[in-house]
Amino acid sequence: MTTPRVCSVARTLDVVGERWSLLVLREVFLGMRRFEQIREHTGAPRAVLAQRLRHLVDAGVLEQRDYRPEGGGRTRQEYRLTEAGRELQPVITALMQWGDRHLAGSEGPPLRVVHHGCGAPVQARLVCAEGHLLGDDGRELRPAVPDGVPGPGPSG
Amino acid sequence: MTTPRVCSVARTLDVVGERWSLLVLREVFLGMRRFEQIREHTGAPRAVLAQRLRHLVDAGVLEQRDYRPEGGGRTRQEYRLTEAGRELQPVITALMQWGDRHLAGSEGPPLRVVHHGCGAPVQARLVCAEGHLLGDDGRELRPAVPDGVPGPGPSG
DNA sequence: AAGCTGAATTCGCAAATTGAACCCTGCTTC
DNA sequence: GAAGCAGGGTTCAATTTGCGAATTCAGCTT
Numbered sequence: 001m002t003t004p005r006v007c008s009v010a011r012t013l014d015v016v017g018e019r020w021s022l023l024v025l026r027e028v029f030l031g032m033r034r035f036e037q038i039r040e041h042t043g044a045p046r047a048v049l050a051q052r053l054r055h056l057v058d059a060g061v062l063e064q065r066d067y068r069p070e071g072g073g074r075t076r077q078e079y080r081l082t083e084a085g086r087e088l089q090p091v092i093t094a095l096m097q098w099g100d101r102h103l104a105g106s107e108g109p110p111l112r113v114v115h116h117g118c119g120a121p122v123q124a125r126l127v128c129a130e131g132h133l134l135g136d137d138g139r140e141l142r143p144a145v146p147d148g149v150p151g152p153g154p155s156g
Numbered sequence: 157m158t159t160p161r162v163c164s165v166a167r168t169l170d171v172v173g174e175r176w177s178l179l180v181l182r183e184v185f186l187g188m189r190r191f192e193q194i195r196e197h198t199g200a201p202r203a204v205l206a207q208r209l210r211h212l213v214d215a216g217v218l219e220q221r222d223y224r225p226e227g228g229g230r231t232r233q234e235y236r237l238t239e240a241g242r243e244l245q246p247v248i249t250a251l252m253q254w255g256d257r258h259l260a261g262s263e264g265p266p267l268r269v270v271h272h273g274c275g276a277p278v279q280a281r282l283v284c285a286e287g288h289l290l291g292d293d294g295r296e297l298r299p300a301v302p303d304g305v306p307g308p309g310p311s312g
Numbered sequence: 313a314a315g316c317t318g319a320a321t322t323c324g325c326a327a328a329t330t331g332a333a334c335c336c337t338g339c340t341t342c
Numbered sequence: 343g344a345a346g347c348a349g350g351g352t353t354c355a356a357t358t359t360g361c362g363a364a365t366t367c368a369g370c371t372t
């Protein structure tokens with residue numbers, strides 16, 4: 001059949017899969033809230049950034065608030081993560097972790113995320129409902145798909 | 157400063173961040189190995205799919221092998237995950253999980269991934285080096301960045 | 313009232329994406 | 343032995359998207 005598979009991966013990529021979107025979210029995770037800050041740190045063109053921010057706000061990943069800078073001046077916009085946006089942290093963390101392992105730049109890993117409680121660095125890991133922590137190599141996984149998957153899975 | 161932040165998230169997105177790339181990887185995770193299979197299940201145009209597959213092979217995420225179909229016939233190509241490719245599973249799983257939670261389609265969650273050992277469904281979770289499992293809401297995280305981050309982090 | 317600044321929008325061009333059509337190789341069938 | 347067929351691509355014109363530079367806009371400040 002020629003109908004593409006419609007799954008949650010595809011749906012999520014409709015929200016965050018465009019160019020720059022995940023880098024924008026990375027910056028907001030890191031505490032950047034204003035248009036110019038985000039633009040400078042991502043390198044996204046203004047027009048594209050405006051479009052992406054609107055899309056992410058519409059999708060409920062970011063929220064736009066007015067705020068008044070402490071030195072006075074006009075009210076400005078700022079962008080913050082919604083609860084749904086915060087739940088994208090595993091995606092960002094998993095991407096960062098893979099890059100750290102396979103594409104390490106000359107600067108070393110510049111970004112680390114730590115547990116607020118204990119200060120220890122945080123990793124994205126696969127965990128099963130029985131509580132088993134799976135290895136990083138993806139060999140302990142098996143897809144369980146309703147419609148027929150011919151092969152024995154990714155490791156076979 | 158006008159230099160964009162160069163980090164592992166950006167580097168990883170150079171490899172898997174183009175349109176279709178992550179859907180291609182999803183299909184290979186699900187056991188699809190041949191050009192036509194992948195094309196049908198993703199809906200990617202042939203030209204783009206060929207380009208993406210080449211890019212993923214060049215990046216060491218997929219490997220291309222010849223194989224001879226069981227019914228005879230000419231040798232064909234197939235694409236399989238490398239070890240590095242398998243390590244992208246947390247990214248795919250995290251995307252799928254977010255979509256399941258926030259963008260559930262009318263069909264219910266069609267794709268599940270289970271632990272090969274115990275058969276229980278698998279989730280992408282954030283875990284700190286002390287072994288603490290973090291909550292899904294991303295509130296227990298703090299970025300620890302070398303160059304100054306003004307705000308108190310994503311939850312402040 | 314003229315200027316400055318952050319936050320965009322508009323504009324014209326360059327690059328990427330798309331569907332359809334075509335090519336190439338090795339069977340299989342007439 | 344010419345034609346058909348199927349998988350795995352490539353080529354092509356048309357459209358869409360992305361890009362940098364210039365412009366706008368609102369509210370201060372001078």
